[in-house]
Amino acid sequence: MKKVLSIAGSDCSGGAGIQADLKTFSAHGVFGMSVIVSVVAENTSRVIDIQDITPDMIEKQIDAVFEDIEVDAIKIGMLSTKPCMEAVAKKMEEYKPKNIVIDPVMYAKNGCSLMDDNSIETLLKVVLPYADLLTPNIPEAEKISNIKISNKEDMKIAAKIIYEMGCKNVLIKGGYYIENALDVLYDGKEHYYFETKRIDTKNTHGTGCTFSSAIASNLALGMTMPTAIKQAKEYITTAIEHSLDIGKGNGPTNHFYDLYKNGLDVSEDK
């Protein structure tokens, strides 16, 4: 069985972060592992507080995984401060794992900050070079590239600027902000486009986490980058289409649709 590691924050309400990652890994038939970087007291409406795990403990968790288990792909999510970023980067340098997908998480869907604003320099200089794929959404891509993004052309330009910063591939996710759910991949040579209809729902908590974990799973399973993204786009679209009205804010994606489509009834209130 392929083995995939998530290095990210914990969302106690289960829709985003490590919890979304592990559900996505299971749905892809890969063995999921987790290194917790921050514990976030959050739900579908708000972030109450964040407690970072010490850099030493982050490093020890990564050591515990790598001294014992071969890792086929990694998804890196929320890294809230410089010391967390430096600890993770140090271990990426040491273990040189393959298939690293980095989701540069800055804000939750409800606008709450998940990354200290002064850490962006460190994210770009110290963490970004380890990315086989970086997956910013539009606000994140604007911050990283320093340009305003309003359409497909802007996405293409921003993707090139971000690529030049040292990641091997960049995928800008237009989903929430551009008219159709258009994502643009740049691999240093060509642009690729992944487009679906925008689904009209407020239940998009954890979509970015789910998407990057689906891509990491597909890379672990041996797919090329464009195929891994194409398949993950289908997965996230179905997961949003059948998203769950759980909580009072932005509900979570649904990782189990395929299960109950095939006869297992896990619908509301059962």
Ligand SMILES: Nc1ncnc2c1ncn2[C@@H]1O[C@H](COP(=O)(O)OP(=O)(O)OP(=O)(O)O)[C@@H](O)[C@H]1O
């Ligand atoms: N309403 C929607 N309809 C269809 N696809 C969507 C919708 N919202 C997002 N997507 C798609 O979902 C994927 C995840 O992108 P999104 O932009 O939501 O990530 P994100 O903003 O990083 O999420 P998060 O809040 O979890 O950090 C992308 O492929 C995006 O195009």
Ligand SMILES: Cc1ncc(CO)c(N)n1
């Ligand atoms: C822990 C965590 N990571 C990422 C996100 C972004 O969706 C979130 N809300 N919480």
